[in-house]
Amino acid sequence: MRRPKITEWRIIAQTAWLLVLSSALLGVPYFSSGPWTKNIFWPNLSTRFLIYNPTTSFLYQIQSRLSSGWESYYVTIVIPLVIFILLVIVLGRVWCGWLCPMGFLQDILLRIRKRLGIPYSEVSPKAVLVLNQTGYVILFLISFISFAVGVTFLGMNNFFSRAELPFEMVAPPRPITIFLQQVLGWESWDAAIPLPGLIIALAIIALSFKVRHFWCRICPAGAMMSLLNRKALVSIEKDGTKCTKCRVCLRACPMDIEEIYEEKELDNVTNPTCIHCYRCVELCPENGCLSVKFLNKTLTMSKYPYSRNVKGVVK
Ligand code: SF4
Ligand code: SF4
Ligand code: SF4
Structure with missing residues (x-):
């Protein structure tokens, strides 16, 4: 199912x-x-x-x-x-x-x-x-x-x-x-x-x-x-080594947050203006590149638990 x-x-x-x-x-x-x-x-x-x-x-x-x-x-x-x-x-x-x-x-x-x-x-x-x-x-x-x-x-x-x-x-x-x-x-x-x-x-x-x-x-x-968003226990983390710079996350982000796409080294890429919709995580095509964490426990990650064909999804 x-x-x-x-x-x-x-x-x-x-x-x-x-x-x-x-x-x-x-x-x-x-x-x-x-x-x-x-x-x-x-x-x-x-x-x-x-x-x-x-x-x-x-x-x-x-x-x-x-x-x-x-x-x-x-x-x-x-x-x-x-x-x-x-x-x-x-x-x-x-x-x-x-x-x-x-x-x-x-x-x-x-x-x-x-x-x-x-x-x-x-x-x-x-x-x-x-x-x-x-x-x-x-x-x-x-x-x-x-x-x-x-x-x-x-x-x-x-x-x-x-x-x-x-x-x-x-x-x-x-x-x-x-x-x-x-x-x-x-x-x-x-x-x-x-x-x-x-x-x-x-x-x-x-x-x-x-x-x-x-x-x-x-x-x-x-x-x-926004003042405390980056310090929250729930965060979006990025494994920069897996990022192919495809820009899907940036195009999917309703708040136009560049950081999620730009950031290369920092693990926590939660921007103060991020509304935690996780569209970026949902649509990133690279397995495990973006993940949602709570107290370092992974709640979900890109391409997991389902893989997605992003073609035509981001408009
Ligand atoms: S969607 Fe994933 S692979 Fe593509 S630029 Fe964003 S983080 Fe990198
Ligand atoms: S969770 Fe939503 S608002 Fe935050 S960076 Fe990802 S797409 Fe943008
Ligand atoms: S979702 Fe939008 S309108 Fe609602 S509190 Fe957050 S920023 Fe304000």
Whole structure:
């Protein structure tokens, strides 16, 4: 019997997680309010806008707590932050490649693009860098404005309310999530979708047809995880002696990461922006050239446990 490919496992995981996120609608109570789980915030933005959201978005919580002002409330950021750091140290950005609904949406857009035969634009290393730095800028602005609203610095509280911080208005997951809920009949068509967010969401969707995973390149949650991604216990390793420089990994990588192709000597080739989709490992034609490791234990490697004909797969 043919074994499932990595991509198929990812689709199963992404779909299952989407069902978990909708679990409250299926009668499962909120698990984000339990005594043990209330401090575990997931690093995506979408769940904040799900009706009966069973989990809480990390970025939303950071904004919300920073904008609450001084006093003991700031202390409550510490526990979720420590949990978040531990999760990223163990799993890196596995969240992005395997669970995040926004990542899943971009995977779907990528497939639609391929079906339509629209070629993607390769992003130059310089542009990749600029886009990645943009994620950090957005992250800084989110944190700074939320903080300034909380301590009434520069009169920011006159411009923004805690309920509608700027990122809440412009982040694309909000209109996308609300729209999907409206289509599914879970949300009234009267529900407000902020116009700036709607315009940005449409622009991101359109751009995704040319630049693969466009939003993930500037996503502030992704930027936060990038800081520890290379140090995570899960990593991609390369045996440079087996590499034939065929460029398949580079063409397959939705984040245009050069390092996976370029790197010759280093074992660990996990780039900070790597979303751990393992497309490179799945499609590399050289046996054992690329592998996914967890604490030095090999989880899977290129051309194992199945061999693949990559011709025509990477578009
Ligand atoms: S980088 Fe992409 S996949 Fe990762 S949290 Fe952001 S939107 Fe989700
Ligand atoms: S796909 Fe494998 S063999 Fe080809 S360039 Fe990448 S690492 Fe080297
Ligand atoms: S380097 Fe490999 S695992 Fe990382 S994003 Fe690119 S294709 Fe996915």
